[in-house]
Amino acid sequence: MPAPHQKNKIHPADQKNLLIFAICFGIVYLLFDYFVLQPHMQKVDQYHNQTVQIKAERAANFREPEFYPRQEVVTKSSRATFESESLHGSINLKGAVLDDITLKNYYETLEKTDPVSVMSPEKAEFPRYAEFGWLASNNINADLPNGDSIWRVKSKTKDMLTLVWQSPNGLVFERDIVGTGNFLLRVTQRIINQSSQNVTLFPYSLITEHGLPNKLINRWIIHEGPIGFINGKLQERHYSDMPETPIEKIDSTTGWIGFTEQYWLAAILPEQETEKTFRYAYVTPKDPKADKGIYQVDVMGAARTIPAGGTTEYTTTLFAGAKEFKTLQDYSKSLNINNLDSAIDFGWFWFLTKPFFKVLVMINGVVGYFAVTMLLFALILRIAIFPLANTSYRSFAKLRIISPRIMELKETYKDDKTGLQRALMDLYKKEKVNPAAGCLPMLIQIPIFFSLFKVLNIAIEMRHAPGFFWINDLSEPDPTSLFNLFGLLPYDVPQFLMIGAWPCIMVITLLIQKSMNPPPTDPVIRDMFRFMPYFMGFIMSGFAAGLIIYWTFSNMLSALQQYTIMRMMGVDVKFFQGWFGREVQQNMPDAKKLGFSDDMANLKTGKDIIDEKNILPEDEPKEISAPKPKKKKKKK
Numbered sequence: 001m002p003a004p005h006q007k008n009k010i011h012p013a014d015q016k017n018l019l020i021f022a023i024c025f026g027i028v029y030l031l032f033d034y035f036v037l038q039p040h041m042q043k044v045d046q047y048h049n050q051t052v053q054i055k056a057e058r059a060a061n062f063r064e065p066e067f068y069p070r071q072e073v074v075t076k077s078s079r080a081t082f083e084s085e086s087l088h089g090s091i092n093l094k095g096a097v098l099d100d101i102t103l104k105n106y107y108e109t110l111e112k113t114d115p116v117s118v119m120s121p122e123k124a125e126f127p128r129y130a131e132f133g134w135l136a137s138n139n140i141n142a143d144l145p146n147g148d149s150i151w152r153v154k155s156k157t158k159d160m161l162t163l164v165w166q167s168p169n170g171l172v173f174e175r176d177i178v179g180t181g182n183f184l185l186r187v188t189q190r191i192i193n194q195s196s197q198n199v200t201l202f203p204y205s206l207i208t209e210h211g212l213p214n215k216l217i218n219r220w221i222i223h224e225g226p227i228g229f230i231n232g233k234l235q236e237r238h239y240s241d242m243p244e245t246p247i248e249k250i251d252s253t254t255g256w257i258g259f260t261e262q263y264w265l266a267a268i269l270p271e272q273e274t275e276k277t278f279r280y281a282y283v284t285p286k287d288p289k290a291d292k293g294i295y296q297v298d299v300m301g302a303a304r305t306i307p308a309g310g311t312t313e314y315t316t317t318l319f320a321g322a323k324e325f326k327t328l329q330d331y332s333k334s335l336n337i338n339n340l341d342s343a344i345d346f347g348w349f350w351f352l353t354k355p356f357f358k359v360l361v362m363i364n365g366v367v368g369y370f371a372v373t374m375l376l377f378a379l380i381l382r383i384a385i386f387p388l389a390n391t392s393y394r395s396f397a398k399l400r401i402i403s404p405r406i407m408e409l410k411e412t413y414k415d416d417k418t419g420l421q422r423a424l425m426d427l428y429k430k431e432k433v434n435p436a437a438g439c440l441p442m443l444i445q446i447p448i449f450f451s452l453f454k455v456l457n458i459a460i461e462m463r464h465a466p467g468f469f470w471i472n473d474l475s476e477p478d479p480t481s482l483f484n485l486f487g488l489l490p491y492d493v494p495q496f497l498m499i500g501a502w503p504c505i506m507v508i509t510l511l512i513q514k515s516m517n518p519p520p521t522d523p524v525i526r527d528m529f530r531f532m533p534y535f536m537g538f539i540m541s542g543f544a545a546g547l548i549i550y551w552t553f554s555n556m557l558s559a560l561q562q563y564t565i566m567r568m569m570g571v572d573v574k575f576f577q578g579w580f581g582r583e584v585q586q587n588m589p590d591a592k593k594l595g596f597s598d599d600m601a602n603l604k605t606g607k608d609i610i611d612e613k614n615i616l617p618e619d620e621p622k623e624i625s626a627p628k629p630k631k632k633k634k635k636k
Helices: 012-048 070-076 239-244 325-334 350-367 370-384 386-412 417-431 439-458 501-515 523-540 545-568 598-603
Strands: 056-058 061-063 079-083 087-092 097-107 115-119 128-136 152-156 160-166 171-179 184-193 199-210 225-230 233-236 247-252 255-260 264-269 276-283 294-301 304-306 311-322
Touching: 079 160, 079 171, 097 184, 097 311, 115 128, 115 264, 115 311, 128 184, 128 264, 128 311, 184 199, 184 304, 199 255, 199 264, 199 311, 225 239, 225 276, 225 294, 239 276, 255 276, 255 294, 264 294, 304 311, 311 325, 325 350, 350 370, 350 439, 370 386, 370 439, 370 545, 386 417, 386 439, 386 545, 439 545, 501 523, 501 545, 523 545
Parallel strands: none
Antiparallel strands: 056 061, 079 087, 087 097, 097 115, 097 128, 128 199, 152 160, 160 171, 171 184, 184 311, 199 294, 199 304, 225 233, 225 255, 247 276, 255 264, 264 311, 276 294
């Protein structure tokens, strides 16, 4: 029998298991941090410290980039401009490089002064450009256009720009650039063979990046870098891993390849159903003092033989724009490009993330205000998982009611583990309690909320969308800080202390949730639960304000949901137990409403196990009477 002062403590065996679990968890985390996280962060930091420009590969040529403002670089070169409904830009006539593409409806800041640049020329801060051309089978490109070839404008209309370059051996190269649809450019390469010999060439397309993007998120929640869908499989490559595998080739008849960011995509969509080779490539800096490598994705098509006097064409589509879900899905169908929408990082739980994303986009199409869309989605999701939450709570409530019986059995069979297991199974069977029934609904809810967290990180609809009150951009952290009284005091605070008003409100909702239940009896777990809301508020203060607003509203709905379920179980819910001198109550549910037998119901309605075992509450010490001396028997 447990001592009176130990009746609410965790069983010694459970304490031991909890301690072993905590130690093992700490060891695993330290090993993971030392061998995985720290090396990964060191690699990423190495690429972030980009102060020296190096020679870059473009086709087979290296150039020496320098660092200038983007617009200054664009205006210094001879160019031909183009425009479509969603983007505009220009082509450098030296090499016919597509290195200037900006978006019409997306801007870098809320002031809408600088449009988002998807392509930028060499010598700019972050060069990214696309090239198209031909390669000879013998790798001799002397009579083919290269990076130094000067193209001229053959014709220009509202819808199409045509460039031309002629080689000394009688080959005429033409290139049509047409803006089609949203964020698309169709590039048709044409060769007119005016020589007296047959020519065999390979068409190629490539996108090259110098170093890393300026606004690299660098979080595990979002993939950034080389990406493709090749051979029916999503192919993702990380910037930090590419130096270890500088060249990787994949042969396939279908697929696409490109570079992805949080909201933007630059991708090559080649002709499908023909043989081609996709390639991920990394060029190590030749200068050992430089640390800005070259990342490249390219596609080389099958050989084309152009007879003397003949003509051949090869068409490639370039996507350069925003990762709008519906736009990508439409292009997958119209262009017969498999899984172009996989450029949006739906993650491991794509079977949940994708439907959530669709519902969110659908609601936003009706509401038109993304902040309200998030709240409506949170309400729908809470209603949908209400049966799971109810099942989970009922199961834990049943276990809580029979816990005195379990403790009694553990004391009775403390030296007989087999007998204890048999007695526990009989108890569970008699009272119709499934110990695992409470965990399964909780496990199901974990991927649901992780998927939602993923959706809100990848939804471009949240970018530059206004929030509530002082939030002007849901995709940015809350700009206020607790440590200057949310802007009332005239000084700035360090970045790590930027804990805004919305994170503080979220902490309050977490505290309200926690206050609905009595604190754990074990002091270690009680202290952990006590500081958890503040820890969560500090960690999430750097996340997007939209995430914090959603989580705050979700916590409020969760508290309302828990209150409803507890009232259904006959619990007299008291908020802020143990706060401000309020009495801590056990919030014990009604056993009869949970379907327990009369014996168990009576046990928890007054004639409980404390009376049966003559155990008094902790604040009423039991008087221990001295044992009566045994009477000695008289010897005959």
